[in-house]
Amino acid sequence: MKAILDRLGIRRLLNLGVTEQLGLEASVRVQLSNLVAFLGIISNIQYSVFFVIAGAPHYQFMNLIHAIVISLLVLVLYLNTKERYSLSRIILVFTISVPLFFVSTISFGTSGGFYYYFLMFAIVPFVLFSYEEKWWILFVFLMNTAFYIWFEFFGSPGSFAKGTLLYHKEVQDLFRINSVVSCLSFVALFMFYFLRNINRIQKEMIRINDHKDRIFSILAHDLKGPIGTMSTFLGYITISLPEKEELIFALNELKKSANQTYLVLENLLDWVRNETKKTQCNLEKLNLSLILKNALDILNMQATEKGIYFETKISEEHFIYCDERMTATVLRNILSNAIKYSHPNGKVLIEAEPVSHFLKICFEDHGVGMAQDLLEKIIEGKRFASGFGTVGEKGTGLGLLVCMELLKEQGGSFRVTSKPKEGTKITIQLPLAD
Known part of the structure; x- marks a missing residue:
């Protein structure tokens, strides 16, 4: 009709x-x-x-x-x-x-x-x-x-x-x-x-009510923890005069909490922008290896604490035609999930190859993996409850949904395969620059 x-x-x-x-x-x-x-x-x-x-x-x-x-x-x-x-x-x-x-x-x-x-x-x-x-x-x-x-x-x-x-x-x-x-x-x-x-x-x-409830839930639970940690360590530093080792430990904890808060807010803002159709897509020629390096730098502390090793097979000659902010958000979310659900001292493989007019980028870990019902919800773009990471990290359940929407906005695609206790492989495709 x-x-x-x-x-x-x-x-x-x-x-x-x-x-x-x-x-x-x-x-x-x-x-x-x-x-x-x-x-x-x-x-x-x-x-x-x-x-x-x-x-x-x-x-x-x-x-x-x-x-x-x-x-x-x-x-x-x-x-x-x-x-x-x-x-x-x-x-x-x-x-x-x-x-x-x-x-x-x-x-x-x-x-x-x-x-x-x-x-x-x-x-x-x-x-x-x-x-x-x-x-x-x-x-x-x-x-x-x-x-x-x-x-x-x-x-x-x-x-x-x-x-x-x-x-x-x-x-x-x-x-x-x-x-x-x-x-x-x-x-x-x-x-x-x-x-x-x-x-x-x-x-x-x-x-809209559903989204409002989700936002309040994220603000109440996912931001309360890291902000509370920052408040605790700041109080400890200002009240007493800690030793050098204690000060370094406290500052590292503050940095970790600040990074976690930043990632939660970034995901939340991207999700809200996309849901309210206020996301602006500015396509340009970008170097993938440079965007990936910036994403890894942001997540370096999170990865180092768990002993996660990244094996990267990305050529510096790979150029994509995408929105820089959207692409950085997608990479950061996928890598953050890989770290979160990988076992300590694990490895995450990142490789890319041109396929037709697209660049196919694969992220593979050998962590806890996902059950079939969760995979189906992700593929269908439905809400799902985010589980805890291998050392108790908490997620919002928005990361992969944001990735799928931002990739679609740029003309890309998203595919995920996973098995419980065997790991997860996420494959994305982004348009190649001429």
């Missing part, structure tokens, strides 16, 4: 004026106004043809009205593209009632049942306007309701010339049936579209 709508250009039409700056609820209202304008254009063209064929009274004047209304509805679409949403909606709710008023006044009267549309247009502003614009909603609702009551109770049937199709009662009934069916179909379409997007808004709210 989506492919058909894309091919017909309808999805593009419905999204006229929808920008990333708009919230989901505001985007829905813009889409609905586009939908109403589009249906209005189609209906006015359709009825212009029908009126000529059926020989409706004053059809020349009615077709002129239709032409003006079509022009105004095109203006509505144009105003949405210029992000003048309020003016667009005000013009729309008044314009859609104009042809019905004239056709029920000077042409069909109450014979074609066109005044039924006023009932539909009375509820349209409830989905087009926000609650803050409630006075517009009330005004348009009362206006269309008054029009309907007038024609229903005080209107008179149209007068049709002999020899025209409309002179026959059966044809008039067909127009009336068409009016009723069209009204109900349009209302159903608006309500279905509105409910669909309400469902999207509810899911988005659940997702």
Whole structure:
């Protein structure tokens, strides 16, 4: 269905004026106004043809009205593209009632049942306007309701010339049936579209609450430990005058806690930026070995404490076309996990080779590995609980999810294979620089 709508250009039409700056609820209202304008254009063209064929009274004047209304509805679409949403909606709710008023006044009267549309247009502003614009909603609702009551109770049937199709009662009934069916179909379409997007808004709210809970959890648990350690050692240093060895030990602990806090915050910020679509990708030609060296320098103390040895097979001639910050974050997360889940005095192998237009980079350790259910969650990009490292290190469970999203943003890929107690192999691909 989506492919058909894309091919017909309808999805593009419905999204006229929808920008990333708009919230989901505001985007829905813009889409609905586009939908109403589009249906209005189609209906006015359709009825212009029908009126000529059926020989409706004053059809020349009615077709002129239709032409003006079509022009105004095109203006509505144009105003949405210029992000003048309020003016667009005000013009729309008044314009859609104009042809019905004239056709029920000077042409069909109450014979074609066109005044039924006023009932539909009375509820349209409830989905087009926000609650803050409630006075517009009330005004348009009362206006269309008054029009309907007038024609229903005080209107008179149209007068049709002999020899025209409309002179026959059966044809008039067909127009009336068409009016009723069209009204109900349009209302159903608006309500279905509105409910669909309400469902999207509810899911988005659940997702946002879920992210908020995750952020609070990280702040409460993963930052509390290292910050508490820093506070303890700083208190120890400032209260007493430690010996040189004790001072060095305390400073090393402070550095380790600061590095851990930095990594947690970096992961958290990257995750939040990506989830809120505020990550900017600046692609440029980069030297992989240099970015890898910087990542290893940051993690040097963490690796040295566990006696982890890195065997690197990366050529200095390997250049990639990527975002430097994103790539550094990916490498740092993968290496940090390799250190965390490797056994003390273990080895991590890093090697790279060009494959087609990509550089394939493999990170392999012989640590604790991962179970199949955890692998599936990682591959599907789902949340998972991060286990403790081999010496009790705690993770956020965000690292690999951040890696996957940042690689996708740069046109790269991520693959992981692992077996419990045998180790893990992570393979990423990044675009090669020309």
